[in-house]
Amino acid sequence: MAVVGIDLGTLNSKIGVARRKGIDIIANETSNRTTPSLISFGPKQRAIGEPAKTQEVSNFKNTIGSLKRLLGRSASDPEITEHEKKFINATLVDVNGTVGVKVNYAGEQQQYSATQLVAMFLGKLRDTAEIELKTPVSDVVIGVPSWYTDAQRRAMIDAANIAALNPLRIINETTAVALGYGITKSDLPDPENPRHVMFVDVGHSNMTATVVAFSKNQLAVKSSASDRQLGGRDIDYALVRHFSEEFKTKYKIDVLSNPKATFRLIAGCEKLKKVLSANAESNLSVESIMNDVDASSRLTREQMEGLIGPLLDRVQGPIVKALEMAGLAPEQIDTIELVGGTSRVPAIKSRISAIFGGKTLSTTLNQDEAVARGATFACAMLSPVFKVREFAYHDVAAYPVKVQWEPTEEEPDSELVVFPAGNVTPSTKILTTARKAPFDIEAVYAEPEGLPGAVNPWIGRATIKGSPAAGENPTYKVKTRMNANGIVSFEGAYYEEIEEKEDTMEVDAKEGEAVPKKKKIVRKKDVPVVTGYNSLETSTLNNLREQEASMHAADKLVKDTEDRKNALEEYIYDMRGKLEDRYAPYVQPAEKEKLLSMLTKAEDWLYSEEGEDATKSAYTSQLDTLKAVGDPIAFRYTEHSELPKAASLLRETINQFYSQATSGDERYSHIDPKDIQAVVEKVANTQKWLDDAMAKQAERPKNVAPVVTTNEIKKKREELVYFATPIMSKPKPKPVVTDAPTPPSKDTPPPPPAGDEGTPAGSGRGTPAEPTNMDVD
Numbered sequence: 212m213a214v215v216g217i218d219l220g221t222l223n224s225k226i227g228v229a230r231r232k233g234i235d236i237i238a239n240e241t242s243n244r245t246t247p248s249l250i251s252f253g254p255k256q257r258a259i260g261e262p263a264k265t266q267e268v269s270n271f272k273n274t275i276g277s278l279k280r281l282l283g284r285s286a287s288d289p290e291i292t293e294h295e296k297k298f299i300n301a302t303l304v305d306v307n308g309t310v311g312v313k314v315n316y317a318g319e320q321q322q323y324s325a326t327q328l329v330a331m332f333l334g335k336l337r338d339t340a341e342i343e344l345k346t347p348v349s350d351v352v353i354g355v356p357s358w359y360t361d362a363q364r365r366a367m368i369d370a371a372n373i374a375a376l377n378p379l380r381i382i383n384e385t386t387a388v389a390l391g392y393g394i395t396k397s398d399l400p401d402p403e404n405p406r407h408v409m410f411v412d413v414g415h416s417n418m419t420a421t422v423v424a425f426s427k428n429q430l431a432v433k434s435s436a437s438d439r440q441l442g443g444r445d446i447d448y449a450l451v452r453h454f455s456e457e458f459k460t461k462y463k464i465d466v467l468s469n470p471k472a473t474f475r476l477i478a479g480c481e482k483l484k485k486v487l488s489a490n491a492e493s494n495l496s497v498e499s500i501m502n503d504v505d506a507s508s509r510l511t512r513e514q515m516e517g518l519i520g521p522l523l524d525r526v527q528g529p530i531v532k533a534l535e536m537a538g539l540a541p542e543q544i545d546t547i548e549l550v551g552g553t554s555r556v557p558a559i560k561s562r563i564s565a566i567f568g569g570k571t572l573s574t575t576l577n578q579d580e581a582v583a584r585g586a587t588f589a590c591a592m593l594s595p596v597f598k599v600r601e602f603a604y605h606d607v608a609a610y611p612v613k614v615q616w617e618p619t620e621e622e623p624d625s626e627l628v629v630f631p632a633g634n635v636t637p638s639t640k641i642l643t644t645a646r647k648a649p650f651d652i653e654a655v656y657a658e659p660e661g662l663p664g665a666v667n668p669w670i671g672r673a674t675i676k677g678s679p680a681a682g683e684n685p686t687y688k689v690k691t692r693m694n695a696n697g698i699v700s701f702e703g704a705y706y707e708e709i710e711e712k713e714d715t716m717e718v719d720a721k722e723g724e725a726v727p728k729k730k731k732i733v734r735k736k737d738v739p740v741v742t743g744y745n746s747l748e749t750s751t752l753n754n755l756r757e758q759e760a761s762m763h764a765a766d767k768l769v770k771d772t773e774d775r776k777n778a779l780e781e782y783i784y785d786m787r788g789k790l791e792d793r794y795a796p797y798v799q800p801a802e803k804e805k806l807l808s809m810l811t812k813a814e815d816w817l818y819s820e821e822g823e824d825a826t827k828s829a830y831t832s833q834l835d836t837l838k839a840v841g842d843p844i845a846f847r848y849t850e851h852s853e854l855p856k857a858a859s860l861l862r863e864t865i866n867q868f869y870s871q872a873t874s875g876d877e878r879y880s881h882i883d884p885k886d887i888q889a890v891v892e893k894v895a896n897t898q899k900w901l902d903d904a905m906a907k908q909a910e911r912p913k914n915v916a917p918v919v920t921t922n923e924i925k926k927k928r929e930e931l932v933y934f935a936t937p938i939m940s941k942p943k944p945k946p947v948v949t950d951a952p953t954p955p956s957k958d959t960p961p962p963p964p965a966g967d968e969g970t971p972a973g974s975g976r977g978t979p980a981e982p983t984n985m986d987v988d
Contacts, residue, residue, distance in 0.1 A: 214596060215587065216228075216586030217336055222248060227584050236580045236583055250328055251275075256765065257331065260339075272301060274300070281310050281325035283365070287665065288663075288665045325366070326369050350590065351379065352587070353381055354383070355381055357384065357386070361698055362667070362670075379594075383435065385432075386423075387585030390589055392408070406425045407544050408546045413441070413552075413554040415444050417438060418553075419437040422533050429605075434534075434607065435533060438525055443481075451473070455476065464504055464506075490512070492510065495510060516558045547573060548576060589604075608693060608697065609632065611632045613627060642691055643686060643687070653669070656668035675687060676738055676741065689704045701740060708733070712730050776817070776830045786806070789845075798914055854919070861897070881943045
């Protein structure tokens with residue numbers, strides 16, 4: 212069973228796996244520990260991750276990123292239309308009420324929802340993990356931003372299910388960071404005096420500040436606050452706008468009007484930002500940015516900080532809010548731990564430090580991999596495969612949730628906040644209401660203005676069917692739960708049936724007479740509940756899973772076909788060169804002429820219209836036909852170099868066993884001479900076979916099949932080893948040890964005097980003889 216944690220990033224993603232030696236962040240097919248969070252749709256297949264990155268500029272209209280920013284959002288959300296759109300070149304559209312993308316895939320216009328896009332990318336990460344672990348991957352824990360709503364969390368679970376994954380947990384990213392930080396600490400204080408740590412995560416697209424209280428074997432998230440539009444890409448974009456304006460005057464070009472030029476400038480600005488994090492000034496150089504112009508400029512760190520001043524002013528917002536929600540002052544924070552790549556920017560670090568009175572900031576965690584490591588720890592804790600140190604963690608609700616229903620005369624109040632902001636999760640609340648069945652109850656966010664963008668505050672609905680046997684106006688209890696994933700659901704409902712029965716007699720104090728005492732019996736009666744949430748319907752989910760599996764299989768077929776095509780092309784050029792070089796002594800003239808003709812014919816076919824777009828089986832057939840003639844030549848070449856090595860190894864084995872069998876050494880004196888002779892004969896026969904075979908081979912031309920092969924020699928050696936080893940390694944028998952006589956104990960009667968062996972009992976001479984176990988002949 213694989214244990215996998217996923218950090219689905221806006222720019223790049225990481226995969227953590229648990230192994231016996233700990234947590235590893237695994238590399239992808241290009242040996243990178245990060246995988247670009249991109250999907251590119253082409254005429255034949257999808258390119259996901261690294262291959263999509265190579266197509267980002269050339270196929271920008273069909274390449275989509277910012278996947279986790281789109282998940283669970285609507286196409287009309289202002290955060291999508293006004294903010295995300297400037298980072299995306301593909302066409303965003305509405306797909307069944309959620310934002311999606313319109314692309315040209317396999318020669319047709321297709322539309323995919325953000326949930327499908329995330330599923331595609333998760334499938335790529337799954338494949339990467341399976342290749343590394345060499346086992347199927349199913350159970351995962353996925354990190355998500357703490358500001359994700361119920362709809363976004365459900366969409367992430369739906370995406371994982373479409374990708375044939377089983378999300379054991381959806382964990383907040385900074386909570387994952389805190390888990391990875393705390394589970395390794397052995398010096399945590401008692402719960403009465405917890406250690407307060409603030410984790411400040413400044414990533415590519417957002418900033419989050421989270422206050423966590425650590426104590427022995429546990430952590431409790433106290434608060435979390437975010438700025439969803441403060442990250443590395445926003446700094447890059449500020450620099451892009453600056454240089455695009457400069458280049459309008461300097462080079463008379465409008466970079467932002469050209470997507471390819473914009474990509475080049477963004478890459479240059481991102482590199483410049485990193486250099487200025489360590490240096491006071493640096494150059495920007497973008498070759499052939501557009502219209503054959505090589506653009507260049509220079510910027511100091513001070514100038515950059517001026518350009519991103521409005522962004523820097525927002526750094527304190529999430530931190531101050533998180534402190535207020537936790538009810539703590541800056542001086543009560545013991546440690547400030549930085550994570551996220553953008554937290555390396557000096558201006559951001561100085562702004563954070565200033566809030567805490569210049570306190571030194573800590574970077575003990577891997578700033579880029581902390582989320583993936585924490586998510587993997589969480590997965591290991593939920594897995595039966597690994598035994599992980601006991602360490603409890605509790606998160607909090609990001610937004611207040613209320614339930615509402617139709618008011619009645621008896622209950623005019625029609626809403627109740629059941630999970631306030633900061634409510635510990637997981638948490639269960641029992642709601643009590645007296646009303647006629649059936650009735651509806653809804654869960655919604657209590658403060659819609661605090662949600663991301665224009666997210667619909669509706670969470671879910673439950674219809675309580677009720678029961679005729681419940682009476683006209685029964686009291687119902689509805690179980691409402693916010694689980695560890697931060698998802699709200701109605702878990703069930705029941706009414707209480709109360710029956711009064713006479714139990715015992717008791718004396719009435721006033722009347723002075725015995726009266727019956729009544730006992731209340733309460734019976735819980737479950738009632739049917741029909742629920743509805745923002746999750747995909749089961750039938751829709753199954754259809755999308757089948758669709759994704761079909762596209763995955765199609766991608767694999769295209770890749771396998773390309774691999775076969777490349778293998779054929781490589782074989783043609785490789786074999787043609789070797790025939791004139793290393794294979795020349797090992798090929799007959801007619802054979803060479805035939806193979807060269809076949810190679811030319813195959814090459815012509817490969818670059819023809821038919822061969823350019825052939826099937827996998829067609830490429831395989833062409834390659835197999837060539838190998839039928841070429842492989843014997845390659846075999847002769849290989850055998851010529853490997854045969855002497857195999858023969859030498861067999862001779863060493865022959866000499867070894869011959870030396871042992873004829874040495875007369877004391878170590879082999881216990882072995883039956885017949886067995887020794889059998890070894891000598893076996894050695895002699897093997898030696899003769901080898902000498903004859905190698906003599907014939909020496910007379911054999913190089914360009915014909917060898918008399919003896921390396922495998923045949925190896926088998927002869929194995930036969931000799933299997934025959935001689937059991938004989939020559941036969942252990943010596945253990946020496947026979949004669950039992951020593953047992954000394955008489957103090958309780959053993961003394962033997963009779965000499966000459967008294969035959970004295971009868973009771974004769975008065977000595978004692979009776981003791982019976983023995985010896986048989987008498």
